[in-house]
Amino acid sequence: MNTSAMAQGGRIRARRAARGSAIEGAARAGLAARGVIYLLVGALALQIAFGDTGEQADRGGALAALAQQPFGAVLLWALGIGLAGMALWRLSEVLFGSVGPDGRSARKRLLAAARFAFYVFVAYSVLSFAARRGGSGGGSSDRQSQDATARALEMPAGQWLVGAAGIAIVVAGGWIGVRAVLRKYHDKLRLGQMSPRTRRLVDVTGMAGGAARGLVFAVAGVFAVRAAVDYEPDRAKGLDDTLRSFADTPLGPWLLVCVAAGLVLFGVFSFAMARWRRV
Template sequence: MNTDVLIRSGRTRARRAAKGSAAEGAARAGFTARGVIYLLVGMLALQIAFGDGRRQADRGGALAELSDRPFGAVLLWALGVGLVGMALWRLSEALFGSVGRNGRTARKRLLAAARCVFYSFVAYSVLAFAASPGGGSGSSDQQSRDVTARVMEVPAGRWLVGAAGVAIVAVGVGIGVQAVRRKYHDKLKLGQLRPWVRRLVDVTGVAGGVARGLVFAAAGAFAVRAAVAYRPDEAKGLDDTLRSFAGTPLGPWLLVCVAAGLVLFGVFSFAMARWRRV
């Protein structure tokens, strides 16, 4: 009897270890894929800031840039698979909870479920592009305007668009505040980081998080303005949002700072892929 119990216990531990390894691999692949996208978007935004705006500084532009590289098709498929891994890992967090304090609370699980839906959409768009390069669904700017116009056609559509814009602004502010407070420390294996690596992670995490939060907040503000003016064309996708920074009194230098921040967030995502607790 004791032998049977030991065998069952060993099998249970083996299944848990396998699931843990699978979840960890999926998460790390997902963070790597996220890092590649932000790195490319940031580099495209830098090109725009310095007068070269041939490509959109959004996910579509990043994928087009990647497809032009040697072994571009392979890289696109790898990127899509990595994002599928991210979505599956977020799904596992929604179902079983995440690491850290309060990881199994309803709030954490709902947040993980929302992230699962988001990364599922992103993974689908990347895989669709990989299957048919050049046949994407259009720029993020046109998509934002189309979605805004459709929502405004339904009853209380303006209020829905405005509420969504306010929520996106709040998310952006939250991202920036959490970055400044270095809340990501709670999720990192800090004991494994050498002092100079930790400083590098903090530079990329804070600067990258603030830039990312600023982009979210600006995009949300444009959605609110579209709702107030009842003009769907006021809504902006990622590319138009980034280009709008160049139209401020600070000129293209604000766009340079934000673009550099997105590049740093890409690097930070690579650090998360290496040292995040999963």
């Protein structure tokens, strides 16, 4: 191999390494940003469980709470940029595949595409909120869910579309919860870099946090199905109303306390993923 070819190969490897480092940094920033949101939502839900109903336990409420902190504007911009990094990472998985033996499969790329679209929306909403330096954070998640459901119901076969979407959310919630309980996230973590105690703590946060997150998704999906069956958009619920519904069960606010604590644990688990996830 001549000197020119060797230099060209070196430049290609350098570009790949730089791209890999940039994507890894974006992924870890995004996971940390996700952790912040879940910590705040869980904390707000705990306040609701103990009688403080003044804030919304959803992304809008979390952003409003963050904006009230010292250097709130800086924190909001950092959060939005971190979530944009998450979207960039998911886009890279669509284009180049993800880690794991089946990382380049069509199924994994499709999941990555869905996550990319979701995090683009979330990052946009956070950055828009930061640019406005306040406001509604994009509006109540409950109002957004009801408006979207109403528009969908007006479409041809709208009831079927909303019902199918609700069922899909229920299935996704069950999938999230079951995978968490079975500790499927082990496949994505650098377990060898953890001490036994750290691994146990990560398992507590991953299992309990993932189960709580999956339960919230599933219950939100059930409300969407009810809205479709009854043809009543107001029956659809966003994150805030979904969490409040746990307090209306026979277990009272204690079920909400457990779910809220689980969301806090999932926030902590997201920080662990930011530290030890294989990207």
